[in-house]
Amino acid sequence: MFKKNFIINLFLIFFFQINVILADAFDSKIDEIRAEINRNDLKSAINLLKKIKVGNDTQQDKVHILYGDIYLKINQTIKAEEFYEKAFFTTNKYVESLSLVGLAEVKLIQGKIDKSIRLSKQAISINPDLIRPKITLATALTRIGEGQQAIEILQELHNNKKTAAVSLAISDYYISFNDIDAAINILENYLKRNPNHIRVLDQIAGLYLFKGEKEKAIEAKLKVYKFHELNKDKKKILSTKSWILSVDPTYFDEPVIIENIVEKILGYIEKEIENYDEKEVKPDYEDFVFAPTGTGSGFIVGDGKFVITNYHIVQTAKKIAVRNGTGIVSEAKIANYSKEYDLAILKLENPYPKKFAIDSKNFAEPKIGADVISIGFPGIGITFDQPTITQGIISKIFDDETGIMLTTAAINQGNSGGPIFNLEGKLVGVSFATLDKLGVLMTTGQIPSDMGFAIQSNMIKEIFPYDNKILTRSVKFDKSTLYEKMLPSIALIAVSN
Incomplete structure (x- = not known):
């Protein structure tokens, strides 16, 4: 009898360990797909999603979240909402918080500010450690003129987590109240710590141009251009190059060399994969084909x-x-x-x-x-x-x-x-x-x-x-x-x- 129980217990331990290994492998795949979404390679993300094997309802809900993120990325809010709602009825609190964040961002894009605020607060109550719902909440408040509440949320975030998403959100806040110098300052301080963050470089390039600092603007934008070249994102390559040429029509007449730019950007990509925020997804709006002055x-x-x-x-x-x-x-x-x-x-x-x-x-x-x-x-x-x-x-x-x-x-x-x-x-x-x-x-x-x-x-x-x-x-x-x-x-x- 003892021997029989020992074998059963041994089998259960082995079965449990196998499940843990399989769960870890699944989550590793999820992180890989999130990284592809984060760097705008949606084609690769979709191909990986098609191959992923789902073992239970929670894993299926995590897949739904990723599909929601992809549709949000291309500004297809109705489809994004469908997938986030599928994941909303999960028994996993962490996945539920992500679905609430996605729905809050959908409502923000749709202009349904009150609903976005309510969903953001729900997500925060379930998972206070997530950054995205707090940024979404602050953005929604700013949009309807509740600036004081918004900056209090953002400043508290910035005191604790000086991430790119937080720095960009505070920069947006200052821009909304016409304080361009403060917006640039917050981004420059971030770039001192992470000099090749593409989203921050992209934003600060536009700010520099509006200040009349064309050389700084092009220097920042060129790194963005090289990043899109590495990712082979034809649409972004074209729009970024058009932006640079609208500032300086002769810029690409001679070969452009930046020391170690490829190595630095590759390092940036690796860092992005490691530090990917669960919901750092910004919907794509159509780009202007020139650099606005x-x-x-x-x-x-x-x-x-x-x-x-x-x-x-x-x-x-x-x-x-x-x-x-x-x-x-x-x-x-x-x-x-x-x-x-x-x-x-x-x-x-x-x-x-x-x-x-x-x-x-x-x-x-x-x-x-x-x-x-x-x-x-x-x-x-x-x-x-x-x-x-x-x-x-x-x-x-x-x-x-x-x-x-x-x-x-x-x-x-x-x-x-x-x-x-x-x-x-x-x-x-x-x-x-x-x-x-x-x-x-x-x-x-x-x-x-x-x-x-x-x-x-x-x-x-x-x-x-x-x-x-x-x-x-x-x-x-x-x-x-x-x-x-x-x-x-x-x-x-x-x-x-």
């Missing part, structure tokens, strides 16, 4: 064929491109403009769907004291694939021929040209400038409150004739609902001068 905001009209913005944004532009809030890019040309009212209408080379356009029947005259929100791409717009909002009231309407109104909704540099809506979703103005607080302080000795300048919506007829006599039913929205409703209609304007 200026940006602004705008909104789609005319059945999707036109975009309205400020004239001063595009006045001297040699190239103009537009990307809407869902990531679709189209080149554009000035169709009409008014210097007097600082308005321009752009004709799109590839029109957007008609449903993305703001119908002229939803243009309304502004009213003093009305609650309004300003939507646009703050800062320089390089890292902000989606817009942010600020909220305030209409504080003054000038009755003269200038067509100007004042609002307490903060208008940052990149917000120029963006729409101002009342809470019924009616367009009441177009942002064009913010109050020079430093100038007022130096002149009066007093710090003024936030004040933005906008063109009244009825001035749009100067460049875009329309008839809005059709009355529509009035329904009030909260700012999160308005954000979601207007997301596809808001445009980032990129120019090369």
Whole structure:
């Protein structure tokens, strides 16, 4: 009897050890696939996923998470959501937290800010050690103007984990409030520790260019270009090379040599594999084919064929491109403009769907004291694939021929040209400038409150004739609902001068 029990126990131990080995081998494969996703080699990731053998429900859920990550990477949010939801009903808390993070990011991209915040908080409550849900939460809060809450989350993260994802998120925060120097500083400090991190180099290249530091911008971007060459990512190679050539058309006329660049980048790739964050997936939005030297905001009209913005944004532009809030890019040309009212209408080379356009029947005259929100791409717009909002009231309407109104909704540099809506979703103005607080302080000795300048919506007829006599039913929205409703209609304007 003793001998029989001993053999049974020995068999159970052996069986357990085999299962542990198999589980470790499976997780090793999962990490390998995650690494391929992280460096944008989705073809290799999919091929590996097809070959992986699933032994139980938890392993199947981990595979679902990876498919969700892949679809999120290519901005296919509906498919991504399907796979994250499949993994959500797992009994494994760790996998559940990853599915919640994925769903939170899906909702953020879809503009469903309230749902993104709720899902992020759920993920944090299950797994407080994950970085991604905290960054997603901070990003969602920033998008709806809750900047103080956002920076508190990010600063706490940065004090404990100075990762690339955290540094990039803080940089994004500073950009959103037009503090480019602070955004560069946070990324430069990170690069002192990890000088070849591709995402950080990519972001700082754009910031350097906006500061007029072309040599630094190209130096950083060239490393990104070499990285994509090593990965044989043809799409990224083309877009990155186009970016460099738009800054310096003769740059590739002579052989470009950077000492040990290949060795350094290969080292970066290995480090990325080792330190891959469970959810460090950033959805791909369509790239501009040139390096923007200026940006602004705008909104789609005319059945999707036109975009309205400020004239001063595009006045001297040699190239103009537009990307809407869902990531679709189209080149554009000035169709009409008014210097007097600082308005321009752009004709799109590839029109957007008609449903993305703001119908002229939803243009309304502004009213003093009305609650309004300003939507646009703050800062320089390089890292902000989606817009942010600020909220305030209409504080003054000038009755003269200038067509100007004042609002307490903060208008940052990149917000120029963006729409101002009342809470019924009616367009009441177009942002064009913010109050020079430093100038007022130096002149009066007093710090003024936030004040933005906008063109009244009825001035749009100067460049875009329309008839809005059709009355529509009035329904009030909260700012999160308005954000979601207007997301596809808001445009980032990129120019090369």
